[in-house]
Amino acid sequence: MRLIKKFLGEILRGIAKVIGTIIDSLVQLIENMVLFVGSFFKGCLALMSMGGCLFFLIFANLGFRILMNSMGLSILLFLLVFLMFGGKFVSYLKYLKYITTEFLYNTANYLIDGTNHQYKAFNEYKAAYKKAEEDKIREQQRRYYEQQRKWEEGCKQQWYQQNHQSGQRTYGGYSNQGSYGHSFVNPTVEFKNRYERSCDILGVAYDADKTQIKSAYRKKAKEYHPDLCKAPNATKIFQEITAAYEFLSDDNIQQYKNIN
Structure with missing residues (x-):
């Protein structure tokens, strides 16, 4: 038996x-x-x-x-x-x-x-899968709000430093180091621009899901892999493709949707 x-x-x-x-x-x-x-x-x-x-x-x-x-x-x-x-x-x-x-x-x-x-039992795996998906969504939301909080704090610090430096005065013909030559960058705008640049590199729409992004990455990576592509800049393009794919994570996809 x-x-x-x-x-x-x-x-x-x-x-x-x-x-x-x-x-x-x-x-x-x-x-x-x-x-x-x-x-x-x-x-x-x-x-x-x-x-x-x-x-x-x-x-x-x-x-x-x-x-x-x-x-x-x-x-x-x-x-x-x-x-x-x-x-x-x-x-x-x-x-x-x-x-x-x-x-x-x-x-x-x-x-x-x-x-x-x-x-x-079989039904236990159905419940386990649904629970895992719900936990994943909650974790993505937690990361998003945590990142938003850090960005807001960073914006406040940059705003304070910029205004504090621009408020300094000149004495004795010497000017203090101010914010001249430095511009305030909105982290949300910077994230959006980088996200869309990554989509452009992979050749996918800005609202593409993870499945479409993964398929596009595989196609591009195969096309420009240094071992397969003989173009002189193949290594550089392959690195850009890999960096773009890594940036287009599930968390960043959800974050971009929330921004828009």
């Missing part, structure tokens, strides 16, 4: 690994497809904006033919729906992977070593 339980446990471990691999592959595929479809529609809009009236007439004629064709209309609607809900589907797949694989791994460990491992 003990050997049978161990055997079943090893089978469940294998199934969990296969499920995890399949879902990871689907997530990667959908992320790339969302990026491709988004780039396709952006490219069409860019061509329309650059092509003028002539291109608009040609594009409108082509678009009318596509809309009149049932297959073309179905494909167009599918791409639009896919672009709208692709990110949400990726999030659901990650949720499905977590609750399924964790349950299977836990059950496998329980069967292999039942005396030292506690069995947990």
Whole structure:
């Protein structure tokens, strides 16, 4: 009986690994497809904006033919729906992977070593995942408000130093060191500018989510990796791409949304 339980446990471990691999592959595929479809529609809009009236007439004629064709209309609607809900589907797949694989791994460990491992029901992993997501959101909010508080304190200190120095007077023909040549920088504006510069480097929209940012980073990093790209400035561009991706963290994405 003990050997049978161990055997079943090893089978469940294998199934969990296969499920995890399949879902990871689907997530990667959908992320790339969302990026491709988004780039396709952006490219069409860019061509329309650059092509003028002539291109608009040609594009409108082509678009009318596509809309009149049932297959073309179905494909167009599918791409639009896919672009709208692709990110949400990726999030659901990650949720499905977590609750399924964790349950299977836990059950496998329980069967292999039942005396030292506690069995947990499937619903417990659903609750654990939701709680982890809620804790993550609360932690992001806490970090945001903490950073805002530090920025406000920094603004007050800069304002005080600037006004204190500019209020100093000159004596005996000598001028004190003042705030001449130094300008007050709003940390919120500075953060927003850096965030948007990072998005421009990766070639994503300012309201892009983490999935789109990650896909764009992988594409850019592969294109400009020093081992693959022979351009003389490949190393510098690769470093800028990496720095931009690191700056576009989940916390900064949420912070940028709150600013806007």
